[in-house]
Amino acid sequence: MSDTPPELVADRYRLLEPLGQGGMGRVWKARDEVLHRDVAIKELVPPPGLTPEERQEMRERSLREARAIARLNHSNVVRIFDVLRTDGDPWIVMEYVPSRSLQDVLASDGPVTTARAVDIGLGVLGALRAAHRSGVVHRDVKPGNVLLADDGRVVLTDFGLATVPGDPNVTRTGLVLGSPAYIAPERAREGTAGPAADMWSLGATLYAATEGQSPYARPTAIGTLTALASEPVPVPRRAGPLKAVLSGLLRKDPESRIKADEAERLLRRAAGRRPRGNLSLLEGVRRPTAAGRREGTPEAAKPTTVLAEPEPATKLVPAPREPVDEAVPVVPGKTEVVPRKKNHPRPRTHPSTPTAGVRRGPLLCKKR
Numbered sequence: 001m002s003d004t005p006p007e008l009v010a011d012r013y014r015l016l017e018p019l020g021q022g023g024m025g026r027v028w029k030a031r032d033e034v035l036h037r038d039v040a041i042k043e044l045v046p047p048p049g050l051t052p053e054e055r056q057e058m059r060e061r062s063l064r065e066a067r068a069i070a071r072l073n074h075s076n077v078v079r080i081f082d083v084l085r086t087d088g089d090p091w092i093v094m095e096y097v098p099s100r101s102l103q104d105v106l107a108s109d110g111p112v113t114t115a116r117a118v119d120i121g122l123g124v125l126g127a128l129r130a131a132h133r134s135g136v137v138h139r140d141v142k143p144g145n146v147l148l149a150d151d152g153r154v155v156l157t158d159f160g161l162a163t164v165p166g167d168p169n170v171t172r173t174g175l176v177l178g179s180p181a182y183i184a185p186e187r188a189r190e191g192t193a194g195p196a197a198d199m200w201s202l203g204a205t206l207y208a209a210t211e212g213q214s215p216y217a218r219p220t221a222i223g224t225l226t227a228l229a230s231e232p233v234p235v236p237r238r239a240g241p242l243k244a245v246l247s248g249l250l251r252k253d254p255e256s257r258i259k260a261d262e263a264e265r266l267l268r269r270a271a272g273r274r275p276r277g278n279l280s281l282l283e284g285v286r287r288p289t290a291a292g293r294r295e296g297t298p299e300a301a302k303p304t305t306v307l308a309e310p311e312p313a314t315k316l317v318p319a320p321r322e323p324v325d326e327a328v329p330v331v332p333g334k335t336e337v338v339p340r341k342k343n344h345p346r347p348r349t350h351p352s353t354p355t356a357g358v359r360r361g362p363l364l365c366k367k368r
Contacts, residue, residue, distance in 0.1 A: 006011070009030070009086065010091075012033055013031065013041055014030055015028040015029075015030045015041070016030055017029050024044050024045065024046070024047075024062075024160065025045050026042070028040065028042075030094060039096050040096040041094070041096070041326040042062075042065075046058050050283070054319065059090060062092065064159075064163075065161075065162060068131070071134045072127075074126060075126075076123045076126045077131070077157075078094050078095050079095040080093070081093045081094060081095070096158075097149050097153070098150045099147040101143065101144050101149055101212070102205070102209060106212060111211060114210065114241060117206055118267050119154060120154050120206070121202065122264065122268075123146075123154025123155070124156055124205065125260060125263055125264055125267070127154075128202065128260065131162070132198070135161065135164070136162050137162060139162055139178060140160070140179065141156070141202055142179045142204075142205055143208055144158075161178060180221040180228075181214035181216060183215050184198075186254050190230065193326075199257055199259070202249055203248075203249025204250070206245070207236060207239070210246075211236050211237065211238055213249060216231070241270035244266050244270070245258075248266060
């Protein structure tokens with residue numbers, strides 16, 4: 001591979017500017033000259049001094065990353081568009097996400113608020129659940145691989161260390177890859193990595209988001225791994241309502257570590273949100289604001305939801321009747337029948353009067 005990358009890759013993607021570089025690759029912002037859109041392209045950059053076998057291992061790892069991302073279709077996972085080859089080395093064409101990494105945010109702005117940490121946790125958790133359902137284990141969850149997009153999305157990227165079902169493990173025996181500050185204890189101790197290891201790394205990432213550094217941050221990798229193996233998890237000081245989820249995610253025994261469902265429940269509870277599994281049918285209905293309650297209306301008098309407009313109340317009124325002939329007294333001891341005039345008010349009766357028990361017309365329901 002040439003040290004100077006071509007300006008136009010595969011006669012289609014024009015490289016514009018570098019976005020970042022790690023130990024095994026460089027990410028470029030590029031322009032798709034066919035579809036007229038911006039993309040991100042990951043270029044494989046092997047470090048000097050690698051043997052041919054090690055170089056081939058890097059190629060396989062790059063392809064494994066592409067396959068891992070291609071298995072997923074989730075808004076919190078960066079999308080992959082294509083894989084190209086130049087001089088035998090792969091270039092991965094991915095979605096361009098205008099963003100800053102969580103690591104950059106922590107370095108420039110310091111720890112995030114609890115509410116922002118909850119959003120980040122739910123976003124990364126959504127990506128991990130999608131990956132684990134597809135049999136993919138990320139193995140490198142850390143602030144540097146969490147993008148905080150300009151549009152508000154939280155995107156998990158860099159699946160370069162991910163394991164994919166059906167692919168051979170090309171990592172050499174005894175070599176554990178990953179960031180020591182965010183690696184799970186079982187990976188550091190035994191080299192094993194399952195979904196529980198990703199959950200630990202999520203916990204360490206959220207710990208760093210609220211505290212400013214990972215729980216076992218030390219000046220050297222050896223010092224970090226030693227602390228991970230021998231020291232209890234330090235109690236977070238700024239996490240507030242996130243302490244419960246951090247405690248559950250950072251359990252050293254992977255068997256007792258909380259799963260994704262419990263982590264989501266605790267995250268939503270920390271933010272005062274309703275757990276997704278128990279959503280009410282009325283979720284999203286606007287409720288009265290605190291300002292409305294301060295206006296003096298009792299809380300009980302303010303309905304929180306409106307299901308439907310009630311039917312108008314009804315009352316029973318006598319139906320109009322045709323005039324009937326009725327006996328009325330005219331001379332003491334004698335009676336005669338006279339016709340009643342229309343709209344003549346009917347005298348009120350009492351059970352003791354002669355008109356008591358006279359049959360009335362049917363009753364009708366008349367709306368107010």
